[in-house]
Amino acid sequence: MVEISPRSAHVFPETPEVAHFNGADIDEARLLLNRFYYPVAVGLPEDVAGFQLGVGVIQLGPLTVGQLSFTSPVTLLVAELDAYHITMPTLGHLHARHAGREVFAGPSTGVIFGPGSPVYTSREANSVELAVKVERKALEEELSGLLGHPIEGPLRLPPEVDLSTGPGYSWRRLIRMLCDELEYESSLFYEPLIAEQLRCTVLSGLLLALPHRYHDELTGPVSAGPPRALRRVVDAIQHEPERPFTVTELARVANMSVRSLQEGFRRHLGQAPMSYLQQVRLGRAHEDLRRADPARVTVAAVAHRWGFAHLGRFASAYRGRFGETPSETLRSSG
CATH class of the missing domain: 2.60.120.10 (Jelly Rolls)
Incomplete structure (x- = not known):
């Protein structure tokens, strides 16, 4: 069967x-x-x-x-x-x-x-x-x-x-x-x-x-993307952080290769594009939890709204960023 x-x-x-x-x-x-x-x-x-x-x-x-x-x-x-x-x-x-x-x-x-x-x-x-x-x-x-x-x-x-x-x-x-x-x-x-x-x-x-016709180019030296193009990616993330972005989609927003995008973020923002996306999502979740009514809103609902699929990992990243658990933030809002 x-x-x-x-x-x-x-x-x-x-x-x-x-x-x-x-x-x-x-x-x-x-x-x-x-x-x-x-x-x-x-x-x-x-x-x-x-x-x-x-x-x-x-x-x-x-x-x-x-x-x-x-x-x-x-x-x-x-x-x-x-x-x-x-x-x-x-x-x-x-x-x-x-x-x-x-x-x-x-x-x-x-x-x-x-x-x-x-x-x-x-x-x-x-x-x-x-x-x-x-x-x-x-x-x-x-x-x-x-x-x-x-x-x-x-x-x-x-x-x-x-x-x-x-x-x-x-x-x-x-x-x-x-x-x-x-x-x-x-x-x-x-x-x-x-x-x-x-x-x-x-x-x-x-x-x-695997070796293929483009392997040398794929693994060779890469230049960082220009700041103006990186700004388009930052703006897209800030505008819709809940979207299920992939690094390939973010590279298309910047009109550059994934490797150039990653190098540009590393050089100009000090972190990878997906790490930056996670930090923006954590910030939005924090704002929602601070303003929410704990009798009507759950931590899980807020986490899923901002693209976090696993509550344990969300809670760990949240505590590392804000020094308290999501539940503590939600309780203090009431």
């Missing part, structure tokens, strides 16, 4: 959607893979004793992250990929063919597929893998935002990535953490504001972890 549920009632363009499946019905398994990944043909050996697929998956708009487990040898065939996809075995080995290349992967290697070609994969019995799908437009727009200019043509990602060390290992840990959180109903990852930040982190981390 497939269980699919949105995890937040907030109005947000990319509300996280989560699915869990554990069963032996191949048709039901295929429908789930089709919905969250691609139309796929599932193949089993003729003498296979049984089939069991386990899936835990979360969809954050154009990003899909899941863990798939197979009890028997299985082949998956996708006629034509329409996204970037990374498969990372955590148990067992994987054989893949894509775009004229053949890769054998295990727990220390990730396989990378690009859009526009068919994909064939086969894995051993009792195998487990992390499967990450990123829509082509989303990944390329994320890169364009980081660089501050449009990109042209495919990224030309490598067919495989080393997951045993360096940036690849770090990025896999991020994906692993996200999959581990799927079983917790109260996970922060289900909050739309956090989910949007996480989506950007996964995409930008992937672009930094």
Whole structure:
């Protein structure tokens, strides 16, 4: 039985959607893979004793992250990929063919597929893998935002990535953490504001972890954005601090790259753009709590109004800024 549920009632363009499946019905398994990944043909050996697929998956708009487990040898065939996809075995080995290349992967290697070609994969019995799908437009727009200019043509990602060390290992840990959180109903990852930040982190981390045509430019020296452009970002934050801004969106406001925005904020304001946003939100929450009627207003309502998804972390940041808890401020207002 497939269980699919949105995890937040907030109005947000990319509300996280989560699915869990554990069963032996191949048709039901295929429908789930089709919905969250691609139309796929599932193949089993003729003498296979049984089939069991386990899936835990979360969809954050154009990003899909899941863990798939197979009890028997299985082949998956996708006629034509329409996204970037990374498969990372955590148990067992994987054989893949894509775009004229053949890769054998295990727990220390990730396989990378690009859009526009068919994909064939086969894995051993009792195998487990992390499967990450990123829509082509989303990944390329994320890169364009980081660089501050449009990109042209495919990224030309490598067919495989080393997951045993360096940036690849770090990025896999991020994906692993996200999959581990799927079983917790109260996970922060289900909050739309956090989910949007996480989506950007996964995409930008992937672009930094893999070699591609723009990697040298992405990791090279960067100049700080001009103060006038930074002022536009400051004004946007001051005007609507409750908006679920991402650093990429703030860079678009300034008409510069994310890296130039971050360097400009560091040089001229002494902090990162998202840190500045948090401080403005804390200030607005403080003003609301000081003026509120404690019989009619709750700390949670004020925190959520100003974009804080986790009350414990809000309270900790608030105390660090104002020397008292939100509840103390609210009680003193009465």
